[in-house]
Amino acid sequence: xxxxxxxxxxxxxxxxxxxxxxxxxxxxxxxxxxxxxxxxxxxxxxxxxxxxxxxxxxxxxxxxxxxxxxxxxxxxxxxxxxxxxxxxxxxxxxxxxxxxxxxxxxxxxxxxxxxxxxxxxxxxxxxxxxxxxxxxxxxxxxxxxxxxxxxxxxxxxxxxxxxxxxxxxxxxxxxxxxxxxxxxxxxxxxxxxxxxxxxxxxxxxxxxxxxxxxxxxxxxxxxxxxxxxxxxxxxxxxxxxxxxxxxxxxxxxxxxxxxx
Amino acid sequence: xxxxxxxxxxxxxxxxxxxxxxxxxxxxxxxxxxxxxxxxxxxxxxxxxxxxxxxxxxxxxxxxxxxxxxxxxxxxxxxxxxxxxxxxxxxxxxxxxxxxxxxxxxxxxxxxxxxxxxxxxxxxxxxxxxxxxxxxxxxxxxxxxxxxxxxxxxxxxxxxxxxxxxxxxxxxxxxxxxxxxxxxxxxxxxxxxxxxxxxxxxxxxxxxxxxxxxxxxxxxxxxxxxxxxxxxxxxxxxxxxxxxxxxxxxxxxxxxxxxxxxxxxxxxxxxxxxxxxxxxxxxxxxxxxxxxxxxxxxxxxxxxxxxxxxxxxxxxxxxx
Numbered sequence: 001x002x003x004x005x006x007x008x009x010x011x012x013x014x015x016x017x018x019x020x021x022x023x024x025x026x027x028x029x030x031x032x033x034x035x036x037x038x039x040x041x042x043x044x045x046x047x048x049x050x051x052x053x054x055x056x057x058x059x060x061x062x063x064x065x066x067x068x069x070x071x072x073x074x075x076x077x078x079x080x081x082x083x084x085x086x087x088x089x090x091x092x093x094x095x096x097x098x099x100x101x102x103x104x105x106x107x108x109x110x111x112x113x114x115x116x117x118x119x120x121x122x123x124x125x126x127x128x129x130x131x132x133x134x135x136x137x138x139x140x141x142x143x144x145x146x147x148x149x150x151x152x153x154x155x156x157x158x159x160x161x162x163x164x165x166x167x168x169x170x171x172x173x174x175x176x177x178x179x180x181x182x183x184x185x186x187x188x189x190x191x192x193x194x195x196x197x198x199x200x201x202x203x204x205x206x207x208x209x210x211x212x213x214x215x216x217x218x219x220x221x222x223x224x225x226x227x228x229x230x231x232x233x234x235x236x237x238x239x240x241x242x243x244x245x246x247x248x249x250x251x252x253x254x255x256x257x258x259x260x
Numbered sequence: 261x262x263x264x265x266x267x268x269x270x271x272x273x274x275x276x277x278x279x280x281x282x283x284x285x286x287x288x289x290x291x292x293x294x295x296x297x298x299x300x301x302x303x304x305x306x307x308x309x310x311x312x313x314x315x316x317x318x319x320x321x322x323x324x325x326x327x328x329x330x331x332x333x334x335x336x337x338x339x340x341x342x343x344x345x346x347x348x349x350x351x352x353x354x355x356x357x358x359x360x361x362x363x364x365x366x367x368x369x370x371x372x373x374x375x376x377x378x379x380x381x382x383x384x385x386x387x388x389x390x391x392x393x394x395x396x397x398x399x400x401x402x403x404x405x406x407x408x409x410x411x412x413x414x415x416x417x418x419x420x421x422x423x424x425x426x427x428x429x430x431x432x433x434x435x436x437x438x439x440x441x442x443x444x445x446x447x448x449x450x451x452x453x454x455x456x457x458x459x460x461x462x463x464x465x466x467x468x469x470x471x472x473x474x475x476x477x478x479x480x481x482x483x484x485x486x487x488x489x490x491x492x493x494x495x496x497x498x499x500x501x502x503x504x505x506x507x508x509x510x511x512x513x514x515x516x517x518x519x520x521x522x523x524x525x526x527x528x529x530x531x532x533x534x535x536x537x538x539x540x541x542x543x544x545x546x547x548x549x550x551x552x553x554x555x556x557x558x559x560x561x562x563x564x565x566x567x568x569x570x571x572x573x574x575x576x577x578x579x580x
Contacts, residue, residue, distance in 0.1 A: 013393075014529060015529075017393060017396060017397055017529075019397070026397070093373070126394075126511070127392060128399070129394065130374075130376055131355070131361075131376040132368070135368050144333060145332070147357065171457075172451060173450035173452065174448065174449055175447070175448045176445070176449070177444075189504060189511040190497070190505065190507070220373050222373040224400075225387065225399075226399075227392070227397055229398070230397070233536065235554075235555055237543075237559050238558045239548075239558075239559050240542075240558050240560050243562045243566065244566045246567060248574055250542065250558075250567075250571050251571060253540075257518050259488075
């Protein structure tokens, strides 16, 4: 089966993120970059499906030239092809991003002579978190999409006509959706535990030929004015103790809050 | 008119819907326009009355065979049709999984911009502050659109009834066919009945400091005793000690308990944004300088493996 994974290069989650003086973008000076966590699971999921059923994984990103690193990382864990739509501008709005991804997919599918059986997006990007790019792309391509997916199975060998069964986590359980192929899914971290690259994988990724596509379109209706950090939540922490003898004070608190 | 899209699951109104109504009521006031609501897939009187208690003057209900259970295509298409026909100035949902999904589906169909997870909106200029990085960074945006499609951040406001009215019901006829069934829920499995992580009044969270999969047994015991749930950090799910569904954080669950007892959790920003809606936080950590300790209301500076069993014993003792 042929799977396309759309990924985004983002600053590594967990780090304290600072903003440039003019607020136009995050200050990348001291940041490490990585693949947005949901999408890292998307790549792993795609590789697992192709290991089980045969097929090829293509990874697509829209971003700065350095986003080639994320394509190579995907190749190091098993992806076969990498496509980069370069942009030097920061902070593309979601409509513009979606329009360009859609166009890129149309170019690739025309070359392949067939649609990707499955297109995977992250549920939302870790940084800008617009919660819409995958849905806009899928709608533009006329394909069904469901977000929040943490489990994927395919009928047959996953190629051509057939279905994709997707599990979506809900409060206290999961929902099951069955989509006809070709289709798209927005996946979430928890779909799997992504593997680490092997030495062989790393070598393979160095040889990855990255396909560059030069595409752009007009901006959409949402425009960034500036980024800023929220006011720090300052709290006077009351230290209840420094050992198990603090238990009584802890239970006093629980009693006071009425949760006992 | 400001139209609030009400989230429900098979006729049970979601807390997210009450948050959207609360946020929407304040926004409609700023706009000096009426607050109305869209109830897709239900016309239950109880839900209509509840929307009225939050200030919705009119509830547009839409019942259709295709809308009998949730499906992003069918719900998104219906909302888009409502926007076209009812011509609201703005549409608001809560930025929950379904809220953002339905709004994005509607926006794609309307080819209109959609601004997700707003925490403050100025309708005069249509500028808004929205959350990035799950809340660790804020973005001021401007919106140029015929209709403002927005979601408010989950837990950006606490739900509060107000402006109570007897809501009028208007039925909406949606133009739907079998093609909209393509993404309807086919099956659902409830693995755990009762209290769940997003709704638990008490969450006992564990981080790397718990030390092992087995180490969570102490947290399980305390959580069960308090009628709560166990949560954990991303480090813990990455180590495979707990299932991902227990993860509290940007890429996991947003919790909002009465108290979050965070044990052995340093409190990296991506965990914090999942926990910050907790009403109170108690941190247990050996590191007095840990971010979680600094941000907590109360802290115990000690080894969680000694403190947690002592708390459990004390709770049992007081209950007799």
